[in-house]
Amino acid sequence: MKHFENICLLCLLFWCSNIFAQTDISAFDFGQDMNEPRVEIFYSQGTLSEDSYLQLRLQVDSGWSINSNAPGDDFLVPTTVNATATGITYAPTIYPTAQKEFIDALDMEISTFSDTFSIILPIAELKDDYDSISTVATLNYQACSQGMCLAPTEIEVKFSEQLGTSTLKKNSFKDEAPLLNTTTLSDDTANSKNRPTWLLMLLFAFIGGLILNLMPCVLPVLSIKVLSLTQQAQESRRRLLGLTFTMTAGVLISFWVLAGAIILVQTAGGHAGWGFQFQNPIFLLLMTILMVLFALNLFGVYEIWLPSSTQTGMGKLTSKSGFGGAFFNGVLMTLLATPCSAPFLGSAMGFAFSRPPLILFLFFTATALGLAFPFMIFAIFPRSLSWLPKPGSWMLLFKQFLGFLLMGTAVWLLWVLGKATALNVVVATLVLLLLLGFGAWIIGFLGAPGKKASHVLLSWLILVILALGGWFYAVQPALKQEEKAHTISSTDIWAKDAQGWHVWSPQLIQELQAQGKTIFVDFTADWCLTCKANELGVLSLNSIKELFNEFEVVMVKADWTKTDATIAQELRKHGRSGVPLYLVYGTGLKQALVLPEILTPDIIKDALLQAGPSMN
Structure with missing residues (x-):
């Protein structure tokens, strides 16, 4: 059986790698297609001299534009032209006057070239044995429409391929520019140029998610997961795999929900970014409540359980295997990871947020897999858990210590809530937390394991009543008062904050x-x-x-x-x-x-x- 599981795992990994290797993300159709720009290349009329120049004439499809040589944003790829020819040295490139264009897909104004225009490369030096027919020009550009921006592309244009054989005259163009053909890239070539950029950014998203495990945001949940791994190290490999992949599912679904929320906000005309939910006071309040209740559970104030008379088959399974807890850990890890950024993650998400919804979901999936990847490795290779200490009485103290970490997280969330709202909202939240803490203590007293089902239901009913009372009589009035408050912003552009910034x-x-x-x-x-x-x-x-x-x-x-x-x-x-x-x-x-x-x-x-x- 063990060998069979290993074979299945290897097949799964091979299948996943095959999918990534064969998937051509740039082949997805997200809107109107764009043909490669028509490029013509020729020298100025007359015998070549150091006063002559090489000219590239470009024509871009209607509805599209390409970034100028200075698009105005570090993230966008500028248009560049380079040329080589035997015996010819070119001076710095002269670009046409760019136009300012607001791109809806980027939600900003950038500098672009569109329609038909020319780029000039003046000749700086000519050697006696120069050969203009050997000229090769390379155009690098990035195209955008109102709905999307494509990955950077490169076109190589050979002067010799644009000249008819009857007009080929080495080193001499006295009266007219030769008749020119159009050089374009095939679809396969274009896709091969686009693919590395997409896959590189996708890799950045995965690495960024992996590094998030080292950031302070996820420390409390990460510590709880280490405690869980210590408990599970002695269990069967199958159970370890099941719990770990359930946690991974929690991470994935949470990231997908966040991606969906971002898309809905953007569709409605709002502005949403990485960690945007922490700008919402309701989210901060709910996260604070969650941290405090979780901490009280770790302190042993109460336990969540079902009396044997009310347990179903599914309830027994959840209680035994802890799949619900594993999924919850994945959700909590996601929620606490989003206020942190990490190397690679900023660039990857900046790339993804300007792309269509399917790409945004794909990048969020890669980040989620990166976040869960270390635990997946532990599950696939359980021997790596041998460095963890064996379960013992120390785990009770460590569990209580983790409760203080969660309390610290709650304090930080309250501080952020105060910065985002006002002191009266924080005080109202503390009142609600006091009532919820009292309700949790009642659950620990009346609804402890072994108590009657009626006592358990009564204790939970008391908690719900306390929660509703705290919300409607403390928190909600404070939030409404904050909404009515009008803050007068300074019109002085030289204003400074308390730290002198x-x-x-x-x-x-x-x-x-x-x-x-x-x-x-x-x-x-x-x-x-x-x-x-x-x-x-x-x-x-x-x-x-x-x-x-x-x-x-x-x-x-x-x-x-x-x-x-x-x-x-x-x-x-x-x-x-x-x-x-x-x-x-x-x-x-x-x-x-x-x-x-x-x-x-x-x-x-x-x-x-x-x-x-x-x-x-």
Whole structure:
């Protein structure tokens, strides 16, 4: 039987790898198809000299455009042209004047080329043995319509293939440009160019999910899962596999629900990004309640169980195998992972959020599998659990310790709730938590294992009454009062927060750039633990403060704790679906420099060296 399971597992892995190897994501049809641009290549009329030039004439399908040589966003691929020919050296490329175009798929304005236009490569040097017929031009571009942006593509155009044999005259074009044919890529070639970009970003999503296991957000649930693995290490391999894949299902379904919610918000015209649910006070409140109740369970205040007289076959199965608990762990791990970002994850999600719904679901699936992957490895190779200590009395103390971790998470959630709303909402939430804690204690007293079914039902009825009373008489009035409160935002673009950071606005950045200032912009949120780790571990260092003073850096902060459409649009502009995002502007940079999600002092120093100090 054991050999049979191994064979089935190997077949499953082989099948999955085969699917990934054969799937051509770029072949999916998400809207109107675009033909490759028509490209014509020729030299200026007359005998070639250092005053001559190579010209590429391009024609783009109606309804489409390609990014200009400076599209205005680091995430978008600019159009570039390179040419080689025996004995000919070209000067820097001259691009046409670009047009500004708002792309609905990106929800931002970018710089584009469209219709028919020309790109010029002036000749800088001609050798005596030059051969213009050997000219090969390479065009790299990325095309966008209002509904989507395609992956970057490369076209190679050979001058010799565009000349008729009767007009081929080496080194001499005296009177007219030759008649030209159109060079395009075949569908297979185009797909082969597109595939690496899609698969690379998909791999980034998986790696980002894997790294999320190391982030502080999932520490409480991760610790509980380690405790669970310790308990299960002595169990059968089949049971371990079942529990682990049930937890994986919880992670997957939770990510799919989040993806669906994001799509619904975007379809309704709203702005949704990674971790957007933490901008909703109701979600923060419910998560706080969940953390406190879970912690009280770990402390032993109450237990959830069914009396033997009411257990069904399914109830016994759940109680014995813990599938419900495993699924719940997967859901909880997902909910606590979303306020964190990780290396690779920001770029992957920024890519996915500008794509159609099917692609967004695919990327969320890859991230979910990355998050669950370590536990899947433990289940597939149970011998790897041998390093865990054997179950014993220490587990009771460790279980109670984990309760304090969850309480700490609840405190953090309350702090975020206070930042997103007001003090009276936090106080109302504490009242509700007090009532729920009392209700949980009653369940532990009246509904403890061995009590009558009537006592269990009564204890749960008391908990429900307390919860409804706390909600309708404490929390709901506080939330309504907060909705009616009107906060007057300052119109002063030079306003600063309590820490001395300028409050971000597009107008402020434009003004500072016009003054030649070096700018460091921190896109953050109070619920973003990665942001807070960077602030405490890097940005608050005296060495960084001295570095900012040395370069006369203007520090700007964009706070996304609450929903802000302008900040959301700026995040998408730089290829991000959520925070953190760090930008550096300076006179030594042509455009904003995007820093990694995880900061180090050396990363900031290198960026400032590229940007240069502020101009006085």
